[in-house]
Amino acid sequence: MSNEGRRYITYHLSEIERGTKVECEIRLATGGEILQALDLAWRMFVKYDAPDYGAEHTERMRVAIEDRLKDLSIYSERLMVVALVDGNVIGMLETYGTNRISLLFVDSEYQRKGIATALMDKIAGELKVRGYDKIVLNASTCGLAFYKHYGFAVLEEERNTDTPWKTPMWYPLSM
Secondary structure (H helix, E strand, O other): OOHHHOOOOOEEOOOOHHHOOOOOEEEEOOHHHHHHHHHHHHHHHHHHHHHHHHHHHHHHHHHHHHHHHHOHHHHHOOOEEEEEEOOEEEEEEEEOOOOEEEEEEEOHHHOOOOHHHHHHHHHHHHHHHOOOOEEEEEEOOOOHHHHHHHOOEEOOOOOOOOOOOOEEEEEEOOO
8 A cells, every 4th residue: 555545643642651741743654754763663672672682683683674774665565653753753663564563662762651552552543444353463572561561462472482572462453
């Protein structure tokens, strides 16, 4: 589906947990926002995930992001949702073009302020419109607590032992 056929819905967040207020825009990514989002994904991966995953898996992630940057046409198939503050990407969520989430990252400064939840809410709505009845993913150690809090169920504990993304999970989309 081309960007022209997509519906763009804007969500605004105010009163966020802990009394902190953040107002941001949540929407499907366009143009340069994809580049910003992939840069954010890499920076947050290096900061939080890479230290636990070693050189091999860090290199796999670097190559995966680099491949995305080389061929942005894949985003005619994939869905990417971004959170924006003053035009800057502060959070991103990407699917493989199906109901499988491939990336979810929020900038350090904005973590624990409801941004990941808002991104998940937006992608859930987009996937429902496309006829999906669930969301699936393989959670990293860093993301596991968030996904459980959101309501994802673990399919199998650490099934994917050869990767950092060990825990298969799913979330039902009520019709």
